[in-house]
Amino acid sequence: MKEFRVLVVDDEDDFRETFIKRLQKRELNVTGAESGEKALEILDKLLFDVVILDVKMPGMDGVETLQEMKRIRPLMEVIMLTGHSTVETAIDGLKLGAFDYIMKPADFDELLEKMSQAYEKKKAHEQKIQESRIRELQAHPGRVFEQIKEK
Numbered sequence: 001m002k003e004f005r006v007l008v009v010d011d012e013d014d015f016r017e018t019f020i021k022r023l024q025k026r027e028l029n030v031t032g033a034e035s036g037e038k039a040l041e042i043l044d045k046l047l048f049d050v051v052i053l054d055v056k057m058p059g060m061d062g063v064e065t066l067q068e069m070k071r072i073r074p075l076m077e078v079i080m081l082t083g084h085s086t087v088e089t090a091i092d093g094l095k096l097g098a099f100d101y102i103m104k105p106a107d108f109d110e111l112l113e114k115m116s117q118a119y120e121k122k123k124a125h126e127q128k129i130q131e132s133r134i135r136e137l138q139a140h141p142g143r144v145f146e147q148i149k150e151k
């Protein structure tokens with residue numbers, strides 16, 4: 001699998017730690033956060049390609065966290081993790097720009113596959129922005145464009 005940066009946000013320590021360990025075995029670059037607040041703090045300093053975000057957390061819930069994430073990192077893809085009782089909330093998340101959601105207990109391979117798809121989508125999106133910028137530069141040489149691509 002291609003190397004990409006993942007942030008796992010879940011208040012359940014066991015789930016989060018186990019999941020992170022499994023992802024690290026796949027040589028992914030993984031960081032964990034136990035709350036939405038903590039996740040946003042981390043996002044202040046680090047860049048990620050894909051976020052796995054629990055819907056139900058004390059303090060800032062998944063949807064609030066998602067909205068803030070999409071505001072500060074619009075190209076970062078977010079996959080919501082939900083239980084049966086919060087599926088409606090996860091669907092609200094889709095309307096707010098989440099890539100997809102997965103039901104808990106999440107199947108590891110399914111989650112891995114979705115993460116991969118989310119990463120591909122982000123790459124394609126960045127590529128499109130880059131190509132548009134090149135076209136604009138060709139059409140208007142001399143104009144200086146702001147660098148948006150996250151690196």
Ligand SMILES: [Mg+2]
Binds near residue numbers: 010012055
């Ligand atoms: Mg939770």
